[in-house]
Amino acid sequence: MNIALVTPASVGSRSGNRHTALRWAAMLRSAGHRVSVAREWTPATSADVLLALHARRSHASLLAFRALRASCPILLALTGTDVYRDIHASAEARESLRLADRFIVLQPRAIDELDESLRHRASTVYQSCASRLRHQPVRRGFRVCVIGHLREEKDPLRALEALAYVPPEARIEVVQLGGSLDRAIERAARAGSAREPRYRWLGSVPHARALGWLASSHAMVISSRMEGGANVISEAARIGVPVLASRISGNIGLLGNDYPAYYPPCDERALAALMMRAAGESVFYDGLRERMRRLRPLVAPSNEARLLLAAIKACTGANERR
Numbered sequence: 001m002n003i004a005l006v007t008p009a010s011v012g013s014r015s016g017n018r019h020t021a022l023r024w025a026a027m028l029r030s031a032g033h034r035v036s037v038a039r040e041w042t043p044a045t046s047a048d049v050l051l052a053l054h055a056r057r058s059h060a061s062l063l064a065f066r067a068l069r070a071s072c073p074i075l076l077a078l079t080g081t082d083v084y085r086d087i088h089a090s091a092e093a094r095e096s097l098r099l100a101d102r103f104i105v106l107q108p109r110a111i112d113e114l115d116e117s118l119r120h121r122a123s124t125v126y127q128s129c130a131s132r133l134r135h136q137p138v139r140r141g142f143r144v145c146v147i148g149h150l151r152e153e154k155d156p157l158r159a160l161e162a163l164a165y166v167p168p169e170a171r172i173e174v175v176q177l178g179g180s181l182d183r184a185i186e187r188a189a190r191a192g193s194a195r196e197p198r199y200r201w202l203g204s205v206p207h208a209r210a211l212g213w214l215a216s217s218h219a220m221v222i223s224s225r226m227e228g229g230a231n232v233i234s235e236a237a238r239i240g241v242p243v244l245a246s247r248i249s250g251n252i253g254l255l256g257n258d259y260p261a262y263y264p265p266c267d268e269r270a271l272a273a274l275m276m277r278a279a280g281e282s283v284f285y286d287g288l289r290e291r292m293r294r295l296r297p298l299v300a301p302s303n304e305a306r307l308l309l310a311a312i313k314a315c316t317g318a319n320e321r322r
Contacts, residue, residue: 106229
């Protein structure tokens, strides 16, 4: 089967959408499909199926494909900004929902954001990580890493702000990785690096190097305000790194409602207390490591490939055009 995979992330981008697109393309090719990857679909690209990431940003591709390939199915993968913002506020995103035959979400709670009439057409595909790295935190102090682009939806500097409420004797440091998509946040990160000796922003780094930093950290903070199903949580689970997470739907959908290391979004005092608890209470910390260990089968590449191929089969096998 010819599959056109569309992602708005550019070639060479280190964005999560680009990583997802390339990983899915490899999985589909391994299953015998022919896959093209592009930022937008054009009529020159032969395709039996359109697999598009991002409802709003891939809207033009969906519109063109539906006009010229009316009998061919569209499978739309919904990102965090789709699920928790755009499908509620953007006319283009809502039209993309109408144009698509089926949907992929990255964690099950995202399905609740869809209109009830659409939910039966959604499949959950958990993102995976194939890294062979194992958790080997540095011996000195307690390292917390934050991985992701500096943009407003990620609330990226919350761990830096939490350090104001962490006494120096706790020996907690924060290492932040990710390129800047917001100049104001970048300026704040640079200022934080200058004034706070326990904080380092390393900017954009290759994916393999980011995983190395993750493996050498005692814990990872994911502080997002909005998240569709962060691949960095899958990477932490694969390697075995405990996660300290904002209590938002996207994080709960992956970690579970009863995961013990949530804090209220945008609350640096609560995050500071959570960081100190992880650093200072061995029973609590060991319990977090065990919870991440239990997630490993969910984020295995074989599981993601199985779920992705099932979503493709459901899209091509059912005549659900309205």
